[in-house]
Amino acid sequence: MEGGIRCSTNYVPLSPISFLERSAIVYRDRTSVVYGSVRFTWRQTLERCKRLASALVQLGISPGDVVAALAPNIPAMYELHFGVPMAGAVLCTLNTRLDSAMISVLLKHSEAKIIFVDYQLIHVAQGAIDILSKTRTNLPLLVVIQELDQPSPDVSRSRDFEYESLLARERVDFEVRRPKDEWDPISLNYTSGTTSNPKGVIYSHRGAYLNSLATILFNEMLSMPVYLWCVPMFHCNGWCLPWGVAAQGGTNVCQRNVTAKGIFDQISQHKVTHMGGAPTVLNMIINAPENDRKPLPGKVTVMTGGAPPPSQVLFKMEELGFGVIHSYGLTETYGPGTICTWKPEWDSLSRESQAKLKARQGLQHIGMEELDVKDPVTLKSVPPDAKTMGEVMFRGNTVMNGYLKDVKATKDAFNGGWLRSGDLGVKHPDGYIELKDRLKDIIISGGENISTIEVESVLYTHPAVLEAAIVGRPDDYWGETPCAFVKLKDEFNTCAEEIINFCRSHLPHYMAPRTVVFDDLPKTATGKVQKYVLRQKAKAMGSLSKKSKSKL
């Protein structure tokens, strides 16, 4: 329209950097970050992030360079979420459970110029660099992050830099490098990184900005929330909440380790209003010994995701005074992509019905344009009959830019104009989706689809079961049969037959497990069960049916 002029007066590329700059004015003297006896205000956090950005530029970081970080949820990890983008660089947070070999692969793939490492993980990072040094000369610089109030002796090593010392000598009047285009990358998140090729998911400033606002909104996070960090910031950038909490001028309660006692202590001490965690964290809370518990100072909203929360877990969480909200997404959707918006009319339903409804993945949040369940081949939407399965697909501004250096993988993921989640689900008559399984996890037994999630949710209702996972065991006759891996609660005991009979009384016969293994469950750093490990174990067991039977 004639008369309009697009210029810096009315057009600023969207970036979470704006959240911090604004909060350093509006909420300047309020606590931004608290960690043990350490406490910063928003004004100080901006200052520290500017010093950090300035240090990165001094160390030779150019716009678009990758800066890696290997650390738990400590203040420096929070600051890296702003300081790195403020230097125009891209933050690559690494899973703290990875070993040196995998870290070396990711450092090589991302071409990280610097790696920030928590003092407890120096050996892992140094090991990775040692591996790299065998084939490369241009190695990433290692910056050590000391515990804030107790400097360790490691600093003296000549080629290491130390985080606080770097900050101390830098300028607070550093001129922030804003993205030229809001599509520019802000971070790089490697998906699980436990199998095959690493995939580096690229997040943009625009997507991070929009997913942060969406996440604030569906968490019903009013201004100045107090957020307890249980979700690792290295996982999908902490579901975008390092940026989201800054947007609302909240307080970030940081903690190095996640324990039930720590959670109750921090909630009580800091009057926490919001937190997040995978169902395993919820499990930890409800199974906490009596001595570790403290009464909640008020309502605590817990966003959970990563796996649907079992109904027993929900009941107990709500008895303790937590309000659980259920979100679902992928690394490729900046973490949260959906929210199971609670309908007021559900309040009057039975507890069991409520738990079933809450276990649904729901619908797209406000930052995501479209969510659908489609036939993966024809792309036809499934009918909203709660029965027909299809692949869950996303489209919108909070879908990743793509996979680093892997246009083919990006094209495959976007095949047909939708992000393929690899998750199988159904659509309920009210539009809400519900996951049934991973495309690769679903068991096909005698031609019937068996949703492992459904079987697991029954197992979780058994009083002796602490954790459970179902995978397919190869079978000469049925193709596959369900095999349960179960971890029992400390004080309980039971046998395979009892578990199988329990399932048969709650499920169609063919869905009940034929095999039960009592064992610890292997998990990723974010608490997801590693089913591919269990599948290997089940495969090693061989067929349950005799060869001869397959002739029938």
Place this chain on the structure above:
Amino acid sequence: MEGGIRCSTNYVPLSPISFLERSAIVYRDRTSVVYGSVRFTWRQTLERCKRLASALVQLGISPGDVVAALAPNIPAMYELHFGVPMAGAVLCTLNTRLDSAMISVLLKHSEAKIIFVDYQLIHVAQGAIDILSKTRTNLPLLVVIQELDQPSPDVSRSRDFEYESLLARERVDFEVRRPKDEWDPISLNYTSGTTSNPKGVIYSHRGAYLNSLATILFNEMLSMPVYLWCVPMFHCNGWCLPWGVAAQGGTNVCQRNVTAKGIFDQISQHKVTHMGGAPTVLNMIINAPENDRKPLPGKVTVMTGGAPPPSQVLFKMEELGFGVIHSYGLTETYGPGTICTWKPEWDSLSRESQAKLKARQGLQHIGMEELDVKDPVTLKSVPPDAKTMGEVMFRGNTVMNGYLKDVKATKDAFNGGWLRSGDLGVKHPDGYIELKDRLKDIIISGGENISTIEVESVLYTHPAVLEAAIVGRPDDYWGETPCAFVKLKDEFNTCAEEIINFCRSHLPHYMAPRTVVFDDLPKTATGKVQKYVLRQKAKAMGSLSKKSKSKL
């Protein structure tokens, strides 16, 4: 970064249209709009807006065409905020207090192809078209909006179209025309339109999207709010809340007229959670006769703006149970541009101190990048001393695209890279800004600046004063002297001398008015006092000082 692919899977131009499309799924059966006995759900609202967009296309509307609307806050006005953009067109809402002559000027300037008119305003619109017909042949089509439950006889007129009939014959499967670029215009808002040349402020889809989210956030609007419409939707698109309420799946309580009784009735009946209004609306509420009042069913958050709320008004609103939040902005900033964020530590201050703090304009909201108070010539920021005055300036994504067909005016407004507000203010030590006056309203008396806002705030504390405004009266000796226009409360009486003495006991002598006129105050449709009318009156009075005195 190599590997990223920008495509429709991960990039969708931001538009408030997305809010409606999403709410029609998530909140499908919840009430979207209620108006007397009329009630729609979000699914129905989307359907009606699609029919409306389809009708516009049938009537020949092309992308970028302007569609005008002249109506109070009725359901059709709400639907036009989505239906017009969904046809790719630009919504131009007109002030319902304008006369045919001014409407004809705006229709001509905007080149509106269609005008939607409430049945009570047909004569105004028809009058405007009659004026246009003298010089043009290509006249805008007139579509009449009937009262929803009582069709009027006017429909039969052959060249008129009727809103509901148009919708009834259209298709619900209309394919929505999304903006190609989020910078594309969504609406056109003429500034006051009471003086000189009309200025058509262009809003973009992007700016509207971002200002809607910012406004939701600073209103602390959780999901499914109940919003009572008192702010005219024709004014800055109702402060972006037709879109914002859709984003949160709320209920829009529409009403044709704003009365104290109506406000209390609607709040009570629909359990209103949020509303907005200029201080005159707040005045109306606190001065409501006892019989018109009803107890509030819960906390009602009222966003006020347009003028700082006088402390007495704030006290009384809060006694009644309303929580008042104070925002400030311009038509050029999509309405709200700042928010006076309340600091918890202020809770313990005296009521008077709290009122003074709440009357500040505060700081930029989350959608606005920067706010500053600067010397209008040098662009140097004023010190945060609460004393030095400068011009309030904005920069960010929620600043208008520009003025329609007036690049020169756009350039002037953006001169130096900042949107010039034309408002004078100071910056407090905590960064919060406080307006002192309009650049053109400030009184200069004997070389001293007199903030008319400060004098008015003292007048408002006088028990007999209902409304007050100060302008400069020309003076041969002092240049100007303060002249007060005062409207008294019904049951009160006083004299000029008493008012002057009251001011002198609360203000420096030179700031107190020398003249007091008891009269009704002329106002714009949004409740702002038309000071230029009062200045004309004051000018007509002539100098208070004798000519001879000016020789001294």
